[in-house]
Amino acid sequence: MCGIAGLINYTNPLSPEPGTVRSMVSVLKHRGPDNSGYHISENNHLGHTRLSIIDLSSGDQPIFSHDKSIAVVFNGEIYNYIELKKQYLRDYPFYTESDTEVIVALYEKFGPEFVNYLNGQFAIALYDSNKQKTLLIRDRVGICPLYYIQLRSTLYFASEVKSLLVVPEIKAEIEMQGFSDFIHLWMPLSPTTLYKDIFEVSPGCYLEVNCKDVNKYRYWDFEYKPGDLDVSLEGAVDQLDELLKDAVSIRLRSDVAVGAYLSGGLDSSIILSYLSGMDNDLSTFSLTFSDANLNEEIYQKEVAAYFSTNHHSVCADYQSIADNFIKCIRHTETPLFRTSPVPMMLLSGKVHDDGYKVVLTGEGSDEVFGGYDIFKEAQIRQFWARNPDSVCRPLLLKKLYPYLDFSKIRSTDYLKQAFGHKLSQVDDLLFAYHTRSRTTSAIAEFLVEEVRSNINHDMENRARESFPIIPGQYGVFNTSQYIESKTIMPGYILSSQGDRMLMANSVEGRYPFLDHRVIEFAQRLKNRYKLNGLNEKFILKQLAKNRIPESVLKRPKQPYRAPDINALMCSKDNHLLDYVSEGAVKKNNFFDFKRVNMLVNKALAGKTRSVKDNMLFTIVLSSQIWMDEFINR
Amino acid sequence: MQREKLRRFILENFLFTDDESELNDDDSFIENQIIDSTGILEVIEFLEDEWNIKTEDDEMVPDNLDSVNKIISFVERKQG
Numbered sequence: 224m225c226g227i228a229g230l231i232n233y234t235n236p237l238s239p240e241p242g243t244v245r246s247m248v249s250v251l252k253h254r255g256p257d258n259s260g261y262h263i264s265e266n267n268h269l270g271h272t273r274l275s276i277i278d279l280s281s282g283d284q285p286i287f288s289h290d291k292s293i294a295v296v297f298n299g300e301i302y303n304y305i306e307l308k309k310q311y312l313r314d315y316p317f318y319t320e321s322d323t324e325v326i327v328a329l330y331e332k333f334g335p336e337f338v339n340y341l342n343g344q345f346a347i348a349l350y351d352s353n354k355q356k357t358l359l360i361r362d363r364v365g366i367c368p369l370y371y372i373q374l375r376s377t378l379y380f381a382s383e384v385k386s387l388l389v390v391p392e393i394k395a396e397i398e399m400q401g402f403s404d405f406i407h408l409w410m411p412l413s414p415t416t417l418y419k420d421i422f423e424v425s426p427g428c429y430l431e432v433n434c435k436d437v438n439k440y441r442y443w444d445f446e447y448k449p450g451d452l453d454v455s456l457e458g459a460v461d462q463l464d465e466l467l468k469d470a471v472s473i474r475l476r477s478d479v480a481v482g483a484y485l486s487g488g489l490d491s492s493i494i495l496s497y498l499s500g501m502d503n504d505l506s507t508f509s510l511t512f513s514d515a516n517l518n519e520e521i522y523q524k525e526v527a528a529y530f531s532t533n534h535h536s537v538c539a540d541y542q543s544i545a546d547n548f549i550k551c552i553r554h555t556e557t558p559l560f561r562t563s564p565v566p567m568m569l570l571s572g573k574v575h576d577d578g579y580k581v582v583l584t585g586e587g588s589d590e591v592f593g594g595y596d597i598f599k600e601a602q603i604r605q606f607w608a609r610n611p612d613s614v615c616r617p618l619l620l621k622k623l624y625p626y627l628d629f630s631k632i633r634s635t636d637y638l639k640q641a642f643g644h645k646l647s648q649v650d651d652l653l654f655a656y657h658t659r660s661r662t663t664s665a666i667a668e669f670l671v672e673e674v675r676s677n678i679n680h681d682m683e684n685r686a687r688e689s690f691p692i693i694p695g696q697y698g699v700f701n702t703s704q705y706i707e708s709k710t711i712m713p714g715y716i717l718s719s720q721g722d723r724m725l726m727a728n729s730v731e732g733r734y735p736f737l738d739h740r741v742i743e744f745a746q747r748l749k750n751r752y753k754l755n756g757l758n759e760k761f762i763l764k765q766l767a768k769n770r771i772p773e774s775v776l777k778r779p780k781q782p783y784r785a786p787d788i789n790a791l792m793c794s795k796d797n798h799l800l801d802y803v804s805e806g807a808v809k810k811n812n813f814f815d816f817k818r819v820n821m822l823v824n825k826a827l828a829g830k831t832r833s834v835k836d837n838m839l840f841t842i843v844l845s846s847q848i849w850m851d852e853f854i855n856r
Numbered sequence: 857m858q859r860e861k862l863r864r865f866i867l868e869n870f871l872f873t874d875d876e877s878e879l880n881d882d883d884s885f886i887e888n889q890i891i892d893s894t895g896i897l898e899v900i901e902f903l904e905d906e907w908n909i910k911t912e913d914d915e916m917v918p919d920n921l922d923s924v925n926k927i928i929s930f931v932e933r934k935q936g
Contacts, residue, residue: 833898
């Protein structure tokens, strides 16, 4: 991965002075510490900071067409660049061995449609001086970030918001629609961000900037056709095996060593099972926790031994999570409702320190193959909605969340309270998210009145406006897969917990389960091959038989979680609490100090044990830090 | 006295406020989203610590615990 930034103006010539773009790139150095390069023209200033992975000697960017009329800066990887060269570009006079030059060559051959040929993860800025236009392109699922803002006739773009904020004319203000989205769905709905007037290029889309306007085009989207692939389970497993083998194989293309994350669960173990046949000197990296109920070390060691890897691990204890929380917010550029990104930053730090720049991970499998509890929760709620008075149906929810304290309470009334909200609205796009949304949106009560009055609670309408599917188009399972893949996955899993935490330590993550061929294959499977009753990722479990240790195959799914309040209360000299002091809270005038103080006192007394309290505290603290770092600098 | 203590506990720990007007003694904790299913365990712990009563599993029902008034009645019955 790398960092890109730039300015585009087709109305008024840009100053030939490259100071602005250089400043923008300078704050992205963590994304690409190896080199930087610029293209300065009347209409475009393009900047790039490079993390060298493919073609170490001649791959510096920008890369140009032979007549210099096309310039490209690019963050990411095109994994099928070798096949593209062979199939479509045999006669093209390449001057580098890099995958970036394939972008230029393909664009010359196919125009903007070239993006459909790419298999990879990418944020691309492509300047075509002949046609006087610039394309800003983002990969299908949102692995690589890309933000922009228009100020008068100039459009500024960058891999991270902090790069835009170095431009003196750009002032950071909170976008309240983005914050409303955040407290209900855990991230703003694309292209909205938490920053007023700053947008992201949505996954699967590109912008065309020319002298007249800025146009948005969608070239790809998730599309569910359950059962379209009429094949037996065995046949589907065979096809998936071939696809994953190739998805892993092309993600090993690198001129530097590639390692792998190992959680000790099904997904990373499957990735390892393919890697072990391709790389005889494989290094694996794992997170361990001092909290015994979060720690998966036994399984990690078992899998590492099974595949004979060089295993490395790093422990995320309370102190290290607290000590790195502010740094984490600087990289996520958003408030958080959980601390779980912090350990991911510690892990990429370990990868970096051990001399690696690239890791493969099992991320994406839960969205693609139906692994998350929220899918099962939606199935149960749908089943329950058919007979809302049933006493037995909601009891299925107890099986789903054994780590919550429901098991101690016999009355189903509390289950009904937690999960029965809007039970009858099965066709809502957000049917699966009502429970989650109600928990986090409780933070609205903590806002001062003038902020609270700007919160939009009508998320169903917001969802209808944001997503190009209609209620009822898919069933509950596929709808929730769609929403999850368009919201939390790009907006949190792949960004706050993914790209930002990896790039904080100059490490690139690669995701075989998010190869678009794998996604499109899974979308055509019968739904029961994915969620079989309440048995998640059914086809993957069939595939994994005899490939991974049986104990891992049979273990219950353990969601990745990190300690929140318990860890955050362990900062050195309790310095994190300075951010929720009376002075700090009143300075930002965003949260009501009285309520914040009572929450803090409850935490100090060690009485904040519920999921809700942990989320509230983490949101308040992280928002306070975020405002200090980005909004009220 | 018990009532005041209980009210203060609910206000401070679940509503995070000292504004007495935010809680009526008949308000249903479930319907008004004041206490969730995990929070009710905190309430039980409070009752056990403060008034030295033991809550049996089959007593953890809304009839006993879903409002200030219901809890007070429950505690009085237990202390009998």
